Amino acid sequence: EKVIDWAKKFMKLFSPIADTEMKFPKFHIWYYHMINTIREYGAINSSTTETYESLHKFCIKIPYRMSNRQNATSQIINTVRHDSILNYLKRITSSTSAKKHRQTSTLSGIKESFLLSDFNEFINEYKATHHLAQEDEKAFDVLIEALNQYFDLIEGINDDDVKATLIKWYTNASIGIDTVRANTKYYNAPTFSNVAINMNEEEAENYHTVDGTCFAKLLMLFSLKIPGHEEKNLALVN
Known part of the structure; x- marks a missing residue:
């Protein structure tokens, strides 16, 4: 041949x-x-x-x-963490001023707003007229409990302040150069971002972490305005 x-x-x-x-x-x-x-x-x-x-x-x-890959899960985690570290180093070593190095978060895509005292009524009405993703259902189930823990950390608030607290519900947030989403319909599909969280050393032992970094899924993005206090941008994660 x-x-x-x-x-x-x-x-x-x-x-x-x-x-x-x-x-x-x-x-x-x-x-x-x-x-x-x-x-x-x-x-x-x-x-x-x-x-x-x-x-x-x-x-x-x-x-x-x-x-041929061994321990694929740990490789994925290490890759995500490696990229996160590189992005952080790029930001802090840039030629911009120290003031610009500070990350700021901006919430956008507001969905609804409601007073905490009207929570149950709002949830019932919203569920009757809107489709909810599993992440939305989970967020509504644990929101009050999570807020109670948050309120315990704040001094000088009473029950009336809690009832008058205004909650604004958003679909996405810009954090530095990144965008995260907690959106039931992002191009007609539910999109809830996975995020990496730098844990407080005192709390790190209570969670599964990789060298102090905890990975979670966003459930809800919202701002919280307590009477007499500065408005805070918060995220509920699982």
Whole structure:
């Protein structure tokens, strides 16, 4: 066979100077597959060669690389953390002033607003007229309990202040150069961002963390305005 004869001569000629031991995907295709292809389908062309290259890539190379990975979950976590650290270092080492290094968060895409005293009434009316994602349902189930824990951290507020607290519900937030979303219909699909949280050292032991970083899913983005206090931008996560 001329193809096999050509392949043997090619190997004999170049193997002394090749560092790859002649392990070339295209050469492998020619030697082991091309003769049968010619016999069955006739003369080959560039499309035939490209087809074999594509099959080799998607059916052999990629599956091998995927199956050869160990501890895939930890690799994903480390990759996300690595990218987060790089983004942070880029921001703090830029030539901008120290004032610009400080991250600011801006909420946008307001959905609704309501007083905390009207929470139950608001939820019932909203559920009757809107579709809720699972994350929305979870947020409404735990919001009051989470706010009670938050209020316990603030001095000088009473029950009347709590009842008069105004909540504004948003769909997304810009944090530095990043955007996170907690949106039931973002291009007609629910989108709730996964986020990395730098935990307080005193609280880190209460959560599953990777070197002090906790990973969570956004459930709700909202602002909280307690009478007599500055408005705060908050996020509810799971």
